[in-house]
Amino acid sequence: MIEIRSLKVAGKVTLKHIADELGVSAMTVSRALNNSGSVQGKTQERILETARQMGYRPNHIAKSLVSRRTYTLGVVIPEISHSFFPEVIRGIEQVVYDKGYQIILAHSSEDAVREQEVVEMLLSKRVDGIMISCSQNTEDASFFENIAKTDTRIVFFDRCIEDIGISCIGVNDRNAAYKITEHLINLGKRRIAHLKGSGKVSITKNRLLGFEEALHQNRVNTFSELIIESGFQEKGGYEAMKILLDLPTHKRPDAVFAVNDPVAFGAMEAINEAGLRIPEDMALVGFSDDIRSPLMSVPLTTIHQPAYDIGTKAASKLIRLIENDKELQEKVMLISTLKVRESCGANQ
Amino acid sequence: MIEIRSLKVAGKVTLKHIADELGVSAMTVSRALNNSGSVQGKTQERILETARQMGYRPNHIAKSLVSRRTYTLGVVIPEISHSFFPEVIRGIEQVVYDKGYQIILAHSSEDAVREQEVVEMLLSKRVDGIMISCSQNTEDASFFENIAKTDTRIVFFDRCIEDIGISCIGVNDRNAAYKITEHLINLGKRRIAHLKGSGKVSITKNRLLGFEEALHQNRVNTFSELIIESGFQEKGGYEAMKILLDLPTHKRPDAVFAVNDPVAFGAMEAINEAGLRIPEDMALVGFSDDIRSPLMSVPLTTIHQPAYDIGTKAASKLIRLIENDKELQEKVMLISTLKVRESCGANQ
DNA sequence: TTGTATGCGTTATCAA
DNA sequence: TTGATAACGCATACAA
Numbered sequence: 005m006i007e008i009r010s011l012k013v014a015g016k017v018t019l020k021h022i023a024d025e026l027g028v029s030a031m032t033v034s035r036a037l038n039n040s041g042s043v044q045g046k047t048q049e050r051i052l053e054t055a056r057q058m059g060y061r062p063n064h065i066a067k068s069l070v071s072r073r074t075y076t077l078g079v080v081i082p083e084i085s086h087s088f089f090p091e092v093i094r095g096i097e098q099v100v101y102d103k104g105y106q107i108i109l110a111h112s113s114e115d116a117v118r119e120q121e122v123v124e125m126l127l128s129k130r131v132d133g134i135m136i137s138c139s140q141n142t143e144d145a146s147f148f149e150n151i152a153k154t155d156t157r158i159v160f161f162d163r164c165i166e167d168i169g170i171s172c173i174g175v176n177d178r179n180a181a182y183k184i185t186e187h188l189i190n191l192g193k194r195r196i197a198h199l200k201g202s203g204k205v206s207i208t209k210n211r212l213l214g215f216e217e218a219l220h221q222n223r224v225n226t227f228s229e230l231i232i233e234s235g236f237q238e239k240g241g242y243e244a245m246k247i248l249l250d251l252p253t254h255k256r257p258d259a260v261f262a263v264n265d266p267v268a269f270g271a272m273e274a275i276n277e278a279g280l281r282i283p284e285d286m287a288l289v290g291f292s293d294d295i296r297s298p299l300m301s302v303p304l305t306t307i308h309q310p311a312y313d314i315g316t317k318a319a320s321k322l323i324r325l326i327e328n329d330k331e332l333q334e335k336v337m338l339i340s341t342l343k344v345r346e347s348c349g350a351n352q
Numbered sequence: 353m354i355e356i357r358s359l360k361v362a363g364k365v366t367l368k369h370i371a372d373e374l375g376v377s378a379m380t381v382s383r384a385l386n387n388s389g390s391v392q393g394k395t396q397e398r399i400l401e402t403a404r405q406m407g408y409r410p411n412h413i414a415k416s417l418v419s420r421r422t423y424t425l426g427v428v429i430p431e432i433s434h435s436f437f438p439e440v441i442r443g444i445e446q447v448v449y450d451k452g453y454q455i456i457l458a459h460s461s462e463d464a465v466r467e468q469e470v471v472e473m474l475l476s477k478r479v480d481g482i483m484i485s486c487s488q489n490t491e492d493a494s495f496f497e498n499i500a501k502t503d504t505r506i507v508f509f510d511r512c513i514e515d516i517g518i519s520c521i522g523v524n525d526r527n528a529a530y531k532i533t534e535h536l537i538n539l540g541k542r543r544i545a546h547l548k549g550s551g552k553v554s555i556t557k558n559r560l561l562g563f564e565e566a567l568h569q570n571r572v573n574t575f576s577e578l579i580i581e582s583g584f585q586e587k588g589g590y591e592a593m594k595i596l597l598d599l600p601t602h603k604r605p606d607a608v609f610a611v612n613d614p615v616a617f618g619a620m621e622a623i624n625e626a627g628l629r630i631p632e633d634m635a636l637v638g639f640s641d642d643i644r645s646p647l648m649s650v651p652l653t654t655i656h657q658p659a660y661d662i663g664t665k666a667a668s669k670l671i672r673l674i675e676n677d678k679e680l681q682e683k684v685m686l687i688s689t690l691k692v693r694e695s696c697g698a699n700q
Numbered sequence: 701t702t703g704t705a706t707g708c709g710t711t712a713t714c715a716a
Numbered sequence: 717t718t719g720a721t722a723a724c725g726c727a728t729a730c731a732a
Contacts, residue, residue, distance in 0.1 A: 016502070016503070018708095018709055018710085019709070019710070020709080028718080028719090029718065029719050029720075030709085030710080030711095030719095031710095031711080031718075031719060031720080032717085032718060032719075034709095034710070034711065035711095035717090035718085038711090042717060042718085043717070043718085044717060044718090047717085047718090059498075061472065061475050061476050062476050062709090062710085063476065063478060063708090063709050063710070064476045064477045064478065064710095065413055065416045065417050065422065065477070065478050065708090065709080065710090066417055066708075066709035066710040066711090066724090067709080067710055067711080068413045068710095068724090069413050069414055069417055069708090069709080069710075069711095069723095069724045069725070069726095070709085070710050070711050070712080070723075070724050071710085071711075071724090072724080074413065076456070076477070079457075084438045084441055084442050084445070085438060085439065085442060087435070087643075089438075090432045090433060090437075090438045091433065093432055093457070094432050094433060094459070097432070097457075097459045101459070101466075101470075106456050106458065106473060106474075106477065107456065107457055108424070108454050108455065108456050108457070109427075109441070109445075109455055109456070109457040110454065111442070111445045111449070118449075122449075124409065125454060126454075127409050128409050128410050128411065128412045129412045129413070129424070129454065130411060130412065130413050150407075154364070155364070295435075295643065295644060296643060296644060296647055299644055299647035299648060299649075300647060301647075366724095366725055366726085367725070367726065367727095368725080368726095376702080376703090377702065377703050377704080378703095378725090378726080379702075379703060379704080379726095379727080380701085380702060380703075382725095382726065382727065383701095383702085383727095386727085390701060390702085391701070391702085392701065392702090395701085395702090410725090410726085411724090411725050411726070413724090413725080413726095414708090414724070414725035414726045414727090415725080415726060415727080416708090416726095417707095417708045417709065417710090417724090417725080417726075418707080418708050418725085418726055418727050418728080419708090419726090419727080420708075
């Protein structure tokens, strides 16, 4: 039983305090606490016990200053209220926790300016790495290229900037978009619209590409007035759909492929308001398999993305990049699956 | 135009580097960068320009070591896949971003052991404060009391430990539970079950209290075999409901009040599997107004909680506690509202 | 207005 | 096995 002379309030006890308490040096305490092996058994025991009693908590700030490692990763997401992202975070959390890291969660609110600000902040906090899914108006690739040149590792997930040598974890967007568009074609649709994303991010480009390719390969006409930019949020989907609905009746689409499910929900609302039925008057499909999609009054046909796995893959990739200098950048495309429900008209 | 002799890769530039570059002292650079006012206009300009060109990024780790402030808050949630929590986080994010703080997100996965571990880690990272919603088996109040004694501020939200002098931001659970139970009584229900939460957290206790009180005040019998612990997750709701369904037919409840919506979803599944209809054979209500609740095939009657506001209030309270020594602990009860949908049988 | 010394809490390094 | 010293990057306090 060791009596502590100066009982400190937890949270402010330092190595020095423990050292003074026991009449040893701070270094010895450090070594004992870190189990370096070079401390006498008896001394180590006394130190451990005293540290416990004094409520010692290592100061990771000081540790980080010395080690230049924070064991903290930044995660930047554009919109936490899309169910896809919390699920990705669950996956990330699982991996980083096991590996002894923490995450700082930052939210860009679909705004590139705010995105850069939060990334700068993460960099100032000296996170060991960053996982990011870009905002809808992210354009400045050089911003990320410059970061990639530093010793801060970075990995994109879902919404990537491609071809700048930074890892990207997502699904095969192009192929999936192709498949779901072809599904509409097989259902007899011939005037197919696309509510496209924004900016230069991968999913905007690749989902559009897959869409166009499917039309082309199946000799279905492409109508440029049926490709409307909607961004990635419900509101944008609603507004983009309004534009399509304002077309003369014979020019209206018979099917709509939305870049993601929230956009499809917005479109759904506009279609309902116009008094049209889904899928009879207009088929509608999305992408991402939002938690609400199977529950809508007309369940939404969509592409299921393995969000949790995207999270685990992104996190393990990032940690490997941090911990292993020889680890290479890579593009990981997980398997997505077509979820046929009712909004496409297949199950009538 | 200033020529930089030693172009550093961004992220590793220090005050000293900039100072050497310009032949001034590090302190002058520090002052210039912090706009302390005591630097000559010309010098300051040169410093700012050089810092920009060299890609200087302040090292918040070092700053924090000196200032003992990290401008980082820990947020501990039990289950990120309940839509309530991401919405709370959105609210928190909004406030902390405006005030210049960051958040470290930690996930206890409904496990008290993990909860303590992540809190210890947050403390080691010297967060300025912690917002926490307890796990379902959190029991150790003294753990939090001890933290409250230190200079790390702490605030509970939604799931609190009460009466230990720590702020709690939530809704009036007891009153809301009373109201929704009385609603069932007014609908003629007389054998009402409660799927109760777990542990010592506020919502378990208060929702049960409100439930019992409503029965009592309205002279409706309480049946102890109809109060089953379910925890807070869907699975627990499913299993608890199975127990009720195994009761002899005449002893089964005619209505069920679940401690939250995920539990109600689990119960819903069990009821469906048993071939019973909601609400005809058994009414069902929840609490929290999950994003899925209005979309279920039988939309769920529930209590709506202002999740976003709970987040903003919790964050502003915490920041005030951090920044103002005279700020007092308080219990904030926001307004919740009864959302009558179809699962209770009112809209038939 | 600018610079020097010192300390924040920890660890690497070298010496004893 | 233990200790003294310096360093991590910055800011406070004081001196010039």
